[in-house]
Amino acid sequence: MQLDEFKTFVTLADVKNFTKTAEMLSMSQPTVSLHIKNLEKEFGTELFRRSPKFLHITTSGELLLERAKEIIGIVERTKQEILEQSQTIKGVLKIGASYTIGEYLLPLLLRELKDQYTELEFDVLIGNTYEIVKAIQASSIDIGLIVGEYEDKEIRSVPFMEEHLCIVSTTNHTLTANGMTINELQEQSWIMREEGSGTRAILMEFFQSHGLRARSTLTIGSNQGIKEAVKNGLGLSLLPQQLVNNDENLQELKINESLISVFSYIYNPINAEQKNVKAFIKILEEV
Template sequence: MNLEHLRAFYILADHQSFSETAKILHLAQPTVSMQIKHLEQSLEATLFERTTKSVKLTPSGEILYKYADQIFSLVKQTEKELDSLSETIHGDLDIGASLTIGEHILPYVLGQFRKEYPNIQMKLKVYNSEQIMEHLGNDDIDLGFIESTKSYPDYDQLAFLEDELVVTTGTSASSPVPPQKQTIAPEELFEFPIIMREPGSGTRQVVEQHLKNNGLYPEKLDVIMELEHTESIKSAVESGLGIMIISRNAIQKELELGTLREIPINGIRLRRFFYAVYSKDKLTLPGETFLSFIQNYYLNEKFQL
C-alpha cells in the first residue's frame, strides 16, 4: 500500500471534496483522483460513493479510514520519538495566530524561543479565530492561538495568558466622546459610533458574549464600520470616527503617546483568556516544545493584566 495514496484517501474522507483535498496536498485534482483509483485497485475495494455533489465512504472505506487514522497517528508518534533521540530538537513548526496574538503577543516570544531552539524552523501566519480552526482541521498548521470563547471539543485547548479588552477613543477634538467623560455606563455604549472587527474574529465574539452576559444586546451597537486589521481600526478611532473595544496589549504605544485613551465601563471588566489550540495526537516535538516554552514564559514573567 502506497502511503501517499493512503494520505490522499485519509484527507478526502475528512473533507469529502476532491478539489479541497488537492488544495491541501498541493496537487492537481486529477492526480488525487488517480491516487484514489490506484489505492482502490490495490485493495480491490471501492472506497467512496461518488455523486455530483458529494463523496462518501463506503463500508470498505470506513474500515480503511479507521486504520488509516491509527497509521498516521503512529507515524507522528514515531517521528516525535526519533526526534527526541537527537541531541538538538529540530524540525518545522507552523503556527496560526489571531490578529491580536499574532501582532502583539507572539513576536517577542518567538524571538526568545528562537534563541533557545535555533534548529526549529518557524512560520507564523495571522488569521481570525474561525480561519485558524479551519487551517488546524486541514493540518496546515501545528498550533493555533485564538481569542475566541468558543469551545472546540475535537481539540485540546490551553489557556496561557489573561487579557483585558477596553473601550477606547481618540484624543482629538473630533472624538465622539467628550474629553471630560472619564467613564461610561454600560448602556452608553450604544450612544457612540463604534468600529468593530469582522464577524468571525475572536475579539468580536468575546465582546458580544460579555455584553450578553451583562444583559446588553450587541445588535444595538451603532457599528459604523467593520475592519479586519487592528491597525486600521486604531487609525480610524484616532481620527475621531468612533470608539472601539480592543485588547489593552494592542494599544500600549498609543496610550503612551496620548493619541488614544481608555474609558472604563462602570461595573464591567471585559476579561478573557488567550488559548493555544491543537490536536494532542498530531502535535510534533517542535510543537510540544513551543507549547511548554510559552507556558513557562508567561508563568515566569507573571504577565497578567
Template sequence: MFATKGTKKGGGLLADERLKTFLVVVRCGSLTQAAKELYISQPAVTLQIHKLESEYNTALFYRRERGVELTPAGKMLYDYAQRIDRLYEEAAEELGALTGEMRGALRIGATLTIGEYVLPPIIGTFKSEHPHVDILLEVDNTRRIVEQVASGDFDCGLVEGPFDNGLIMAEKLADDELVIVCSPRHQLAGMAKIKPDDLLQEQFILREPGSGTRQVFEDALQQAGIDLSRLQVLMQLGSTQAIKALVTERVGVSVLSRWTVMEDTKQGTLCTVDVPGIDLHRSFRFIFRKDTRISLITRHFISICRKATACMG
C-alpha cells in the same frame, strides 16, 4: 497566514506524494488552489488524485463548479492519511530528540489578536532555537480556529473568545483585557471614565461575528444589563489594523485588546476610556483535541509561549 520556508499545508513530512497531495486538496477544497500551495501544475495534482482513485477503485472527491468535496470513501481516507502523516512527524520528532536536533512540523491556528500581535516574536524565538521545524500559522476568528482544531487541521490553537465544543480541551496562556478606544480628538478622550449606558450614544466599529473580541464585548454588555439591539454598530471588520485606522480618523469608537493598542496609546494616536461596571477581562488559551497526543514540538512551543507572555505581560 504565516509559513516558514519549506512548510507545506497538510502533508507535513509524509513521504507518499499522492497522500500528501490528497491532504492539501482537502484543505484547499480546490485542485487549482492545491496546485498553488504545492508549487506544481494543476494537471500534476489531478494525476496524483487519479492514481489514488485508481488504486482504491473508488472516487475520492465530488467535482463541483466551485471546487471539490470529499465522498464517503474520501472522508475515510482523509482520516487515515492524517494519522499516517502524524506518525511520520512523531518518528521525526523522536529521532531528532535522540540526536539533539528537533525536526518536524508545527501547525498553529490563532485568532487575530494573538496571531498578529503576540505570536510573531515568539515564533522568531522558537525558530532560532529549532531551525529545522517547519511552522504553519493560520489566522482566523475564534469560531473558525476551534472548528479547525476539532477537525485535526492544527496541532494546537490559540484563541481569546468563548467556545463550546466537546472535542476540545483548553489551557490558559495569559490574561488579556479589552478596552474602549477612541481618537484623541474624540469627545470621550477627555473623560476619565464613563457609564456603561454612555456607550449607547457612540457609533462602534467592531470585529465581525465569530470574533472572540466581539463575543466577549457583547457578553460583558449583556451582563451589565445593556440591550445589544440598542448598540450602534457602524461597521464590522475582520482587520484590527483597519479598525484602528478608522478610529484614529474619528469615524467611530471600538473595543480592542489592550495588547493591540499598546504602541498606539504610547504614541498618542489612540486613547482608552475606562468603563466601570463592565468586565472586559478575558484569557488567551491554548486549545487541543482531547483525543490527540500533544507532540514534543508542540510542548516546546507551549513552553516558549509561556515564558514570552510572562515577560510581555
C-alpha cells in the same frame, strides 16, 4: 496518492468550500479540485455531492475522512520521532496564531524559543480563531494560539494568559474617556473584526448582555486596520490593551466592567509528546 491530497480532502470536509480551502492551504482552487478528483479516482467513489449551493460529504467520504486524519497524524508523528532520535530539539515547529496574538505576542515567544533551541525552525500561520482551529483539525499545524477556548474530542485547549480589552475611540469623539455609562454606547458606530474572530465574539457577547445596538458597523480583518479606522473617526472598537497603550490618537472609554480575553493554546492530543511541541508549551506556561 500523496499526503497533500489527504490534507486537502480533510480541510475541504471541514470548511465545505473550495475557495476557502484553497486560501487556507495557499494553493489554487483548480489544485484543490484536482486533489479531490485524484482521491475519487483512487478509491473509485464519489467523496462529495456538489451543487452550486451546497457541498455534502458522502458516506464513503465520511469513512475516508476518519482514515485520512489518522494517516496524516501517523506521518507527522513519524517525522517528529525520527528527528527526536537525537536529544537535540530541532526541525520545524508549525505554529498557528490568531491575529490578536500574532501581531504582538507571538514574536516575543518565538524569540525566547529560538534563544533556547537554536536549531529549531518555525513555520507560522496567522489567521482568525476559526481558521486556526481548522488548521489543527487538518493537522497542518502542530499547535495553535487562539483567543478564547475551544475543545472537542479531537482538540485540547489550555488557557495560558489573560489580556485586558478596552473600548476605544478617537480622542475628539463626543464620548468622554472617564465617567461614562454603558448605556451611552447605545446606537454608536462600531468597527469590529470578522466572523470567526475571538475578539468579535467577546464584543457580540457584550452587546447581547447589555442590550446594545449599533447604529452602523464596519468589519475589518486586522487589529491594525481597526486602529487606523478608529483614528479616522469611523467608529468605536474593542481592542487589546497592549495595542492601545501609548497611542496619543486613541482614548480608552472607561466603563464599570472588565472585558477580559483569554489566550489559549490548542493541539491534537496525539502531538502532546512531540519534543518541539512540549518545548513551546513550556515557554507558554512561563508567560
